[in-house]
Amino acid sequence: MRAEAVTVTVNGRAEEADPGETVESLLDRLGLAARYALVERNGEPVERGRYGEVALEDGDSLVVARPVAGG
Amino acid sequence: MGLRGGLEAATEEPDLGHASEGRDGMNDSLAIAGRELRSRLITGTGKYPSPEVMRDAVIASGCELVTVAVGRIDLDTVEEAITDYLPDDVVLLPNTAGSATPEDAVRIARLARAGGLPDWIKLEVIPDPRWLLPDPIGTLQAAEQLVDEGFTVLPYVFPDPVLQKKLEAVGCAAVMPLASPIGSGSGLKLRHAIEIMIEQAEVPVVVDAGLGAPSQAAEAMELGADAVLVNTAIARADDPAAMARAFRLAVDAGRAARHAGLIEEHETAEASSPTGGLAARS
Numbered sequence: 001m002r003a004e005a006v007t008v009t010v011n012g013r014a015e016e017a018d019p020g021e022t023v024e025s026l027l028d029r030l031g032l033a034a035r036y037a038l039v040e041r042n043g044e045p046v047e048r049g050r051y052g053e054v055a056l057e058d059g060d061s062l063v064v065a066r067p068v069a070g071g
Numbered sequence: 072m073g074l075r076g077g078l079e080a081a082t083e084e085p086d087l088g089h090a091s092e093g094r095d096g097m098n099d100s101l102a103i104a105g106r107e108l109r110s111r112l113i114t115g116t117g118k119y120p121s122p123e124v125m126r127d128a129v130i131a132s133g134c135e136l137v138t139v140a141v142g143r144i145d146l147d148t149v150e151e152a153i154t155d156y157l158p159d160d161v162v163l164l165p166n167t168a169g170s171a172t173p174e175d176a177v178r179i180a181r182l183a184r185a186g187g188l189p190d191w192i193k194l195e196v197i198p199d200p201r202w203l204l205p206d207p208i209g210t211l212q213a214a215e216q217l218v219d220e221g222f223t224v225l226p227y228v229f230p231d232p233v234l235q236k237k238l239e240a241v242g243c244a245a246v247m248p249l250a251s252p253i254g255s256g257s258g259l260k261l262r263h264a265i266e267i268m269i270e271q272a273e274v275p276v277v278v279d280a281g282l283g284a285p286s287q288a289a290e291a292m293e294l295g296a297d298a299v300l301v302n303t304a305i306a307r308a309d310d311p312a313a314m315a316r317a318f319r320l321a322v323d324a325g326r327a328a329r330h331a332g333l334i335e336e337h338e339t340a341e342a343s344s345p346t347g348g349l350a351a352r353s
């Protein structure tokens with residue numbers, strides 16, 4: 001039996017995630033995986049090397065950012 | 072962690088710039104936090120009509136350091152990343168644009184580093200949307216915090232020589248005074264204060280913001296600035312790549328002139344030709 005999905009917000013938008021789904025998996029699924037995808041989880045930056053380890057929990061709030069044009 | 076993005080590759084390129092040689096023909100590279108940079112022109116990536124035009128201008132500028140901002144990805148319209156357009160041998164210098172407080176700036180810097188961007192940060196704390204002038208107190212607070220956390224901090228500041236000393240004291244790697252308000256193209260309106268900063272500098276002075284023409288960049292370099300950062304004047308030119316090249320030449324010319332030793336200004340004329348020519352009365 002499939003465990004119940006968890007709900008997280010990504011840049012303010014609600015997204016369903018599988019229990020135990022990692023940051024890396026979520027980025028892949030949303031098409032956000034990139035060389036410089038920057039992730040903040042519940043106000044704390046996530047180290048790139050841990051994207052594949054950090055499992056999402058219900059109610060997590062993520063900010064996904066990246067380099068954009070600027071001076 | 073240090074700089075990423077191919078600094079090593081960049082330093083292995085053939086030396087294209089005769090003017091990058093200094094007074095004695097020695098290497099005149101710019102050292103910031105122990106890193107050698109051959110180009111004294113830093114460019115921004117903002118305000119270009121397209122990322123392709125941006126890429127061509129960055130290449131034409133010959134710069135090694137390129138600033139980027141950090142922004143949320145719009146989930147509805149995930150566009151190509153600007154970094155996909157940058158040459159592999161440029162080094163990204165993330166800025167903290169959009170920060171009105173030191174807390175905002177520290178947050179962006181931490182996010183950038185955690186996600187794999189360099190631990191160099193162009194620190195901007197700008198509470199004022201009209202003049203886009205940086206908050207000196209907030210900048211100093213954020214600089215101290217970020218230096219403590221191991222960042223190489225390059226703060227964007229109003230040209231205040233007292234603030235400069237405080238930023239040096241907390242360990243900033245360079246100080247980046249504005250020549251005039253961001254994007255104004257007004258040139259060295261704050262020239263005298265920048266001269267004082269250059270005279271007393273213990274870390275590189277990078278003149279940032281407000282330079283509208285290559286002549287103004289050359290002027291900053293003649294004054295003794297270690298480098299300049301240019302964005303709008305290149306990005307908004309009719310031909311950004313050609314303007315980028317013009318700024319490159321101007322920065323080299325200004326640097327070379329600084330080394331060559333400029334003459335003192337005089338109020339009166341001083342003849343360049345002999346005054347006792349054929350028409351001289353005997």
